[in-house]
Amino acid sequence: xxxxxxxxxxxxxxxxxxxSTFGPxxxxxxxxxxxxxxxxxxxxxxxQSLLRLIEETDVAAPQAEAMKEFAVELVVSTLRxxxxxxxxxxxxxxxxxxxxxxxSENPDxxxxxxxxxxxxxxxxxxxPAVVSTAITGGAKEIVGTDEVLRRKxxxxxxxxxx
Numbered sequence: 001x002x003x004x005x006x007x008x009x010x011x012x013x014x015x016x017x018x019x020s021t022f023g024p025x026x027x028x029x030x031x032x033x034x035x036x037x038x039x040x041x042x043x044x045x046x047x048q049s050l051l052r053l054i055e056e057t058d059v060a061a062p063q064a065e066a067m068k069e070f071a072v073e074l075v076v077s078t079l080r081x082x083x084x085x086x087x088x089x090x091x092x093x094x095x096x097x098x099x100x101x102x103x104s105e106n107p108d109x110x111x112x113x114x115x116x117x118x119x120x121x122x123x124x125x126x127x128p129a130v131v132s133t134a135i136t137g138g139a140k141e142i143v144g145t146d147e148v149l150r151r152k153x154x155x156x157x158x159x160x161x162x
Contacts, residue, residue, distance in 0.1 A: 024074055024078065027074070027075070027078055028078050028081070028082065031043060031046065031078060031079055031082045032082050032085060032087070032088075034046060035082050035083065035085070035087070035088040035089060036087050036088060036089055037089070038089065039088075039089040040083060040088060040089070043079055043082060043083060043088070046079070047075060047076070047079045050075045051072060051075060051076075054068050054071045054072055054075070055068065
């Protein structure tokens with residue numbers, strides 16, 4: 001049924017159904033596009049702007065406050081889903097917040113420091129080698145330091161005094 005064949009009494013009702021069905025889908029699609037192109041920071045600005053718009057809009061309806069609450073819920077949940085979407089462009093960290101004070105800005109110095117750090121960590125960066133030995137004979141009894149010292153002390157007592 002098209003708009004032209006719709007009974008005049010059903011036009012407003014159908015319009016409201018269309019708005020309530022497609023409105024959230026459109027907001028979601030637009031927010032996703034913004035997040036993909038501009039990043040999460042712009043999405044945060046959009047959210048603040050939409051929430052302010054909802055709060056400042058004068059609605060002449062008996063359920064105006066409930067309608068605003070539902071609108072806020074729609075904005076917040078939609079933008080939360082958009083933020084969590086893998087296609088959302090996440091903003092880079094502010095480098096000034098991470099930079100160590102006194103750290104060189106010279107790329108050659110940074111490269112040299114990186115190479116030095118990698119060389120210092122070289123043994124730890126190699127995976128451990130798995131070595132298997134096939135020594136015939138029985139397994140040796142493994143004893144701790146205390147046991148070794150006790151046995152040496154006993155052996156000294158047993159030796160005749162020279």
